[in-house]
Amino acid sequence: MTISVLLVEDDIDLAATVVDYLEIEGISCDHAANGVQGLSLIDNNDYHVILLDINLPRLDGLSVCQKVRASSDDTPILMLTARDSLKDKVAGFDAGTDDYLVKPFEIEELLVRIIALSKRRSGQATSLNVGNLALQLKARTATYAGESLKLTPITFKLLEKLMREATKPVTRNKLMLAVWGEDQPDSNSLKVHIHHLRKQLDKVNANLSIDTEAGFGFVLRKKSP
């Protein structure tokens, strides 16, 4: 699977260098030139890793980091900074940073750390389990206590996302991204597929349900009643 990262960096030359290098290495790379723009991209996409410069116009890197964490987003964040003092590092980690790199850095080193951070999150499990529900990623099959569910490509992706985040609500936006990427249908497709998924869970009498968090999104969790 291809890694996608966001680079938030106001030095246009440096940014161009990094973006070009990463694209060549097969990593899809968006770029924001200031903190506010960065935040908005983060809200509307699902990056694997975020690269944050500390000195940014409009909103500095630490603040961006804090805001991201405050919105319960745990995407790995790598800080880029010219400063090398321990104080800054401590402040970074306090803000919720996962790693940092001191400028000037070797670009290969950046690559190594991006790959390491992206691995940390995706964990290469071949099967996801929530309660008695099991999803075989390679075989693209799902079973509940032995009985198999009938999943189409889209409902499979939907269920995968819900299971990865199980017990936590997933926003509509994130679900749409997980299923369709950038190129999303402009109708009520999502709720139709959610409906199909629920029917499948009913059919096997699963002890799990897809609850809706009004105004937010959906959660996969154990049935409450």
Add this chain to the structure above:
Amino acid sequence: MTISVLLVEDDIDLAATVVDYLEIEGISCDHAANGVQGLSLIDNNDYHVILLDINLPRLDGLSVCQKVRASSDDTPILMLTARDSLKDKVAGFDAGTDDYLVKPFEIEELLVRIIALSKRRSGQATSLNVGNLALQLKARTATYAGESLKLTPITFKLLEKLMREATKPVTRNKLMLAVWGEDQPDSNSLKVHIHHLRKQLDKVNANLSIDTEAGFGFVLRKKSP
């Protein structure tokens, strides 16, 4: 909570220095002088972070790391090494390492990274607590002594703000900003939502109340009467 780490390092002098320093900083630190001994300590304890030298007698650091990961143990591992080549770093990350430090390192830097790694693991439970009231930010749930409150998107944001500032009064203005941002309703919405929140706290017999500071705003604090 006190952090406990394991240092696997064959250089006895270096090990002693590190152990002493960490103990002074309030971090409990075990020591193993070779890979085999290290593995056995890891199996029989629950460390928050593992510090692994790469060059070790009996079993090298990378192999130790691989074995730990193979047994589904995801304790954060920090590699210590004299080498600085990118190849080694890649190999380290492939083996399941979380972070990397090149010798000679400043011991304060080690401390920073240990704290960061230990946070990463426990940091999952992003939850706010005031008295017996707990707010799980990721799960978007709130419970008082086990019983759960029913929160809408707006009342959730309200409670979050009040809990973040708990025991300090929050002005109306700050609450409005926290909930609606710039685009605020022009009526008495806020007091209606405060009312809903109070009802939820009543329902679970919370020992907390939202007191009003006349002409100012509201405070979440322990019941006074």
Add this chain to the structure above:
DNA sequence: CAATTTCTTAACCTTCACTTAACCCCTGCT
């Protein structure tokens, strides 16, 4: 290229959260 599965769209209905406004109470001020 026909048959079947899968996806999107649209229409319709239901539910829910939020706003609004009316009314209440209490307190302080003239």
Add this chain to the structure above:
DNA sequence: AGCAGGGGTTAAGTGAAGGTTAAGAAATTG
């Protein structure tokens, strides 16, 4: 007393969000 204003309570209305269904377009499959 009377009245003004801040806060509390309640309930109705509105609009948006969610649920359901079916039909036809699109994509797969043999």
